[in-house]
Amino acid sequence: MKTRIIILSFVSLFVMTCSASKTNATPEQIAALDQLVANQTFKIESHWAMPQVNRSISALQNSGIIAPGSNANRISLTGIANELKLDGETISSRLPYYGEVQMPSGYNGSDDNNISFDGTIKNYKAEKNDNSSYTISFDAKSNNEGYNVTIILYPSLKSDMILKGAKRFPIRYTGQITPISE
Template sequence: MKTQYIILLFIISIFTSCSSTKVSATPSQIAALDQLVENKSFVIESDWALPQTTNSLMALQNAGFFAAGDNASRINLIGNPNELKIIGDSITSKLPYYGEVQSTTGYSGSNSGINFEGELKDYRIEKNDDNSYSITFDARSNSENFDVIINLYPNLNSEMILKGTKRFPIRYTGHVSSISE
């Protein structure tokens, strides 16, 4: 009987501790994110690239291709210049790409990153129940179309998923800030 009480107490403590770890946003954080999205003037800098893990990437990992601390499914971008910038109806991006390319982009091979500059197409914003935003749009580089999904959170963290017509999808996590910062 005593062990049943101990087990019950243990289960209750697990559920209580899990429910108390939910982080809520402050009103100032929510207002700051609302302002960024409303103005359509922000830049996202990514800290991590999370490519789709494939046999090819696993082969590179097994061959020791990745830097210490990186692996086939998580690559540190801190210190590597990268950004996705939205100003009004225009977008620019300079993001490194890790993953499989299904079709070559040309003979030079000099542009292996995800670089586009131009007009946003089919731009949609949705505010979620947790005060985060989901932003979707289409973008075009010189030789490829991309579906872009961006999730922005009140603590100014970001998550982006880019799906290209010639590449496997890749996800980036980082943070969003105002252009003026």
């Protein structure tokens, strides 16, 4: 009998914590996000970069180069200028990159180690999810590399973004969405 009570307690605690972590968006938040996605006009400022941890990133952490409060799999971008801006079919990006580049493409320091692109998007797709968030995916191109971008936008105006480059390991960013001011 005592075992059943303990198991029942754990199950009920698990159910309560799962339901407490579910976010309930207000109709105003959902409408604001719907409008941003429909107009395709927003920018994302990232607060955290989450690179794929490998031997190189672990070596950086062990050397003490990574700022306090950050670690090999979660690097704070506080104070580092960054943004991804979508304005119709035009995209621009200035994101710091932490990770391993598989094939360098520049000579004499001419290659930009950040993820920077300006131009038009290709294969744009936006799907509304059951929890009123959106999953947006598209392809973008810098001067010398193509990227596959997947963004999840939440009604709380939080974002989760994954960029996969042709020459780099994937990296994930989390941040905040803001409308583009005219």
